[in-house]
Amino acid sequence: MESIRITFKNPRRGEPITVEVGRNSKLEEAIRKAGYLPGGVVVLKGSRPVPHVERVEEGEYTLIEVASGG
Secondary structure (H helix, E strand, O other), X not given: OOXXXXXXXXXXXXXXXXXXXXXXXXXXXXXXXXXXXXHHEEEEEOOEEOOOOOEOOOEEEXXXXXXXXX
């Protein structure tokens, strides 16, 4: 299986995190490999929000941690 490298930047955490996933993987899998829960982050590619069910593209994404509650 061919893999690709994804780099996540998190402005609150400093150092970028790079993970490898299969070319047909969904963004959710890459988020989990980076050590985050998909429900706890919004992901941007450039300035565009990316749904977690979208297939990954090689390159750099930005993670924005979110919190919700009642």
